[in-house]
Amino acid sequence: MARLQRWRIARRIIQLGFLGATNLYLAGWVRGAIYTGSSKMFPIPGLHCYSCPSSVLSCPVGSIQSIVSSPGFLGGLSSGRADALALIGLLGLVLLPAFVAGRIACAYVCPFGLIQDLMYRIPAPRLRVPASWRAGKYVMLVLFVLLLPMVLRPVPLAGGDPWFCKVVCPAGTSLAGWPLALHDGGETLQLGWLFGWKSAVAALVLAWFVFSKRPFCRVLCPLGALWGAAGKASLVRMRVSEDCIDCGLCRDVCPVDIQINLEPASAECIRCGECIRACPVDAISHRPAWRKDHEEG
């Protein structure tokens, strides 16, 4: 287990490193303002609100919504609109790590993943999330990130709304909404029922982190859905050899509660590699697709 501990510490250091590197504008927290540099045209590989005061990159989920909800976006692709082309660029960047190794950014880069990893360390009763709930995030992606922002246009001549940001995202509420609202003190921001709703959602989801393994990643995260689906065709996948003794240790250490021995190609796997280090018989490994080995699942 010392091997696993060392690996976990290394992963934590990488996660914290990315957290620091993508949140260089610390002055934002003092000023109650956000960073406006040109680096914000690039997405962070993770769920991190671009309105978080210190964030120097943009949120991929927010950016996708903002483009597909822009006025007259429908049909924009066919006419070669500049923003539609930018969406293709954005999707290319976002999908790149997923085609290499699925949800790997969830394990090493995503700040919201780190928060969940850390909060699950708090001693508490454990709640297992049913595997069927994983479907929720695909609905989030299709409905709240793509369909509703694209189709719902209640205000004439205007674009749609980023519905995932607006009614769901607890990362936005906790890392942008709360600090900015606190800083403003209700002076210029009109905090209405929507703020109440989002705060309640964020509070519930944050509380859930203590009891379940990465529940947001598994049930609600649209980015996880996108990466998970793309990861089905990723270059580097997981491999479990016949040496497996079905001890279940891999599931115990897995941050997303996968039984890797039963579903080595799971779309949920965040490629953190903890099961590799936990396995008492070294049956689990990364399997780069270019390497010839036993033809196996």
Next chain:
Amino acid sequence: MTKRALLPMVLIAAAAAAALAGYLLGDPWVIWRKAASVCLECIGVG
């Protein structure tokens, strides 16, 4: 190189090409524009 690596390789190349083409030919400032002004929707205000 195995046959199994072909699809991921093609996808990686396609994603990289899309990223390059999109950022060079498109208008990536639309991404910046939203990201560089406080997203009132994200806060639950807008």
Next chain:
Amino acid sequence: MKKGSGRRLRDWFWIPIVLAFLVPVVLVVAPGHRETASSSGEAGPLLEGRGALDSLLQASSGRRLLVNLWATWCTPCIGELPHLSQVRDSLYPSVEVVAVSVGDPDVEAVRRFHDEAGLSLPMVWLDAAAARRLTDEWEVADVLPVTIAFGPGGREESRVAGARSLEFFMAMAAGGDADSLPAGEDGDGGDHGVLHVNVVGPPDSPETTALLEEAMRLAGDEGVDLYDPRDPADSAAMDSLMLPRMDVPYAQPCVGAACGRPSTTPSMLAETAAGLLAGS
């Protein structure tokens, strides 16, 4: 893998969780259907650049002014613009409302929206650099929409971020400040505040200067606006104020919504203004 009983029900429980997020969507969208983009009357002008904005602001001295910062891609902004236009429709000329696009890199998008929406309030487009300068000067955070109310003296009275209702903007335009309201009845004579004079002419001509001096004597510095018909921004502002175009410089005195005849000499101006004040 095998689990005990009760597994079935729990397995479906993610569906109500996800569907619950549709509740606020419905609540947000349902009242939104009432919005209409176009308002009554003619479309206001679309001006470009900081110079145009400044002259609009200048032209508004003496009345309360709401400046709204918006962008075509900002949905809540587009949603509230009709309200602001309505405020202007019902309160102009005692209140001016200006919509300044500070987030559109390309004027084309603004022009398209302007033409389609046909809102009566004047719009100004600023390019990225000018917009940045303005938001720095006014210490506006990077938020849209923002609406700032300036008093008749040009002092900022209040500012808000986020979309607001018509009622809110009406209250904001009222400002709780009585002397911004048009003196509909007897303004107890001699009060400069009730008289407003628009002087139209090239600023370098002696006729204009003479009119300007007399106007300031009558209405005070705050109560006088100068328009140069050669300046495109001024010219557009004249259109929106419905100031006539004449071959010679003139001054038009107004009390509240009532305006006297355009006067071409200082004495004629004084006479017209006196008649206006006596008659009101």
